[in-house]
Amino acid sequence: MLDTYTLQTGTGFWDPVVWIVVFLVAFLIALAIWLLGEKDYRRGTQQVKPFLSGNVEPEKADVHMRAGNLYWGFTEAMKGYYSRLVPLHTGVLNDYVLWFLGVMALVFVIVGVAA
Amino acid sequence: MVMILGVDPVLVLGGTVAVALFGMLAGLVFMGIERKFAARMQARIGPPIRQPFRDVAKLLSKDSIVPENAIPCLFNMAPVLALASSIVILLYIPLGGFLPVLAGYGDLILVMYLLTVPALALVAGGFASGSPYATVGSQREMVTMMSYELPLAIAVIAIAWRLAAAGIADPFSLATIAGTASGITIWSVVGPLGIIGCVLLLIVLTWVTPAELSRVPCDTPEAETELCGGLLVEYSGRNLALFYLAQGVKTVAMAALAVALFLPWNISWFVALSPNAALAADFAFFLLKILAVIFFSVSVIRVGMARFRITHVVSIYWGYLGGLGLLGLVFMVLDAYIGGGGVL
Numbered sequence: 001m002l003d004t005y006t007l008q009t010g011t012g013f014w015d016p017v018v019w020i021v022v023f024l025v026a027f028l029i030a031l032a033i034w035l036l037g038e039k040d041y042r043r044g045t046q047q048v049k050p051f052l053s054g055n056v057e058p059e060k061a062d063v064h065m066r067a068g069n070l071y072w073g074f075t076e077a078m079k080g081y082y083s084r085l086v087p088l089h090t091g092v093l094n095d096y097v098l099w100f101l102g103v104m105a106l107v108f109v110i111v112g113v114a115a
Numbered sequence: 116m117v118m119i120l121g122v123d124p125v126l127v128l129g130g131t132v133a134v135a136l137f138g139m140l141a142g143l144v145f146m147g148i149e150r151k152f153a154a155r156m157q158a159r160i161g162p163p164i165r166q167p168f169r170d171v172a173k174l175l176s177k178d179s180i181v182p183e184n185a186i187p188c189l190f191n192m193a194p195v196l197a198l199a200s201s202i203v204i205l206l207y208i209p210l211g212g213f214l215p216v217l218a219g220y221g222d223l224i225l226v227m228y229l230l231t232v233p234a235l236a237l238v239a240g241g242f243a244s245g246s247p248y249a250t251v252g253s254q255r256e257m258v259t260m261m262s263y264e265l266p267l268a269i270a271v272i273a274i275a276w277r278l279a280a281a282g283i284a285d286p287f288s289l290a291t292i293a294g295t296a297s298g299i300t301i302w303s304v305v306g307p308l309g310i311i312g313c314v315l316l317l318i319v320l321t322w323v324t325p326a327e328l329s330r331v332p333c334d335t336p337e338a339e340t341e342l343c344g345g346l347l348v349e350y351s352g353r354n355l356a357l358f359y360l361a362q363g364v365k366t367v368a369m370a371a372l373a374v375a376l377f378l379p380w381n382i383s384w385f386v387a388l389s390p391n392a393a394l395a396a397d398f399a400f401f402l403l404k405i406l407a408v409i410f411f412s413v414s415v416i417r418v419g420m421a422r423f424r425i426t427h428v429v430s431i432y433w434g435y436l437g438g439l440g441l442l443g444l445v446f447m448v449l450d451a452y453i454g455g456g457g458v459l
Contacts, residue, residue, distance in 0.1 A: 011287055012222045013288075021128075022131045022216075026198075026203050027196070030194075033175075038179055041180040048182050049183065050244075058247070069254070071257070072254065073428070077428075
């Protein structure tokens with residue numbers, strides 16, 4: 001069934017045009033169900049206040065999630081890895097180029113051995 | 116037959132509507148049965164199986180509140196996107212003896228990436244809520260996604276690689292993997308070492324399912340007892356109803372994916388039946404397999420476990436399950452080269 005509009009990588013394949021079409025159809029179905037629901041609510045009342053278990057709402061800046069905290073949990077669980085990796089990021093371009101060359105040499109060795 | 120851009124529009128559009136209806140109805144029924152399973156395991160009677168239908172009907176009739184801190188268009192759009200993207204996943208997965216509606220238009224790798232879209236819609240909705248609870252929930256959902264992607268990718272790629280090593284064409288096609296047309300599946304290709312590898316990968320996928328569906332022990336993004344519902348805390352009415360429906364559809368999609376990868380057998384492969392009877396028998400058997408997958412990977416795990424901390428989710432999925440998946444992959448490679456399994 002593969003046709004000229006299907007992108008093929010040699011083993012994998014997908015057709016973005018068909019995906020967009022079926023996504024639009026599915027979106028319309030979902031939208032129709034959404035439109036069936038009740039749309040009203042009491043604007044300007046306590047109903048629209050954020051639910052904070054009865055606590056006073058903090059200042060926006062106090063609860064704003066900064067980009068550095070976005071992956072907290074991942075970085076915390078992997079801190080053994082990050083504690084070694086972060087110091088390697090010195091910000092000096094020479095160091096990065098050296099790493100690049102070293103890793104490329106290693107890749108060539110591995111590919112050469114495998115071949 | 117009229118073809119547009121190489122596609123039969125009647126088949127694709129009709130198939131999309133049919134699969135959408137099936138996904139939503141089956142999702143709610145299976146969620147009802149799953150709640151019954153869990154209740155019985157906890158010595159409770161549990162709600163009736165039709166309870167999810169009542170929940171959706173009631174939610175659609177309730178106020179759909181948009182909090183004052185929210186970004187309304189994104190807040191309202193997220194549940195619609197979640198449901199639509201969940202439906203689209205089902206279109207690429209074989210349903211019993213039926214080929215996927217979009218067979219030939221997308222492969223297993225695409226399905227793996229599409230599985231992240233409903234979760235991303237949840238994340239977007241949570242951030243758009245403007246609530247501290249929802250923000251933390253969204254952040255946790257992203258971390259959870261990052262955690263289960265590695266074991267899921269290993270399980271998926273190991274199966275496709277083993278089929279490719281056996282010389283089977285289109286190894287990433289789900290129709291090929293499920294053996295819908297040929298009857299050749301991963302189990303008919305592997306030898307003893309490959310069977311061990313497949314069992315390890317099946318265990319990995321069984322544990323990826325609750326994380327993919329944000330069910331206990333991986334419900335840290337919602338965590339009712341600490342985040343009051345997390346990324347769904349501000350959702351109500353029709354918006355919550357759509358997230359609920361999306362959860363049902365995604366449950367069916369994940370279970371159908373597990374069935375296609377590891378439990379692909381059909382009744383008609385073993386019993387001679389007329390074509391129509393074969394389709395019906397295969398579909399009924401498919402629904403039973405879906406139920407079995409939901410029982411083991413959702414009900415049993417959620418009843419037997421407490422919620423993981425978010426750091427535990429990462430270490431367990433990247434460490435233990437990633438390692439187990441790699442071990443399964445090693446067994447598959449050994450099976451292909453020294454284990455007596457089928458190789459091209």
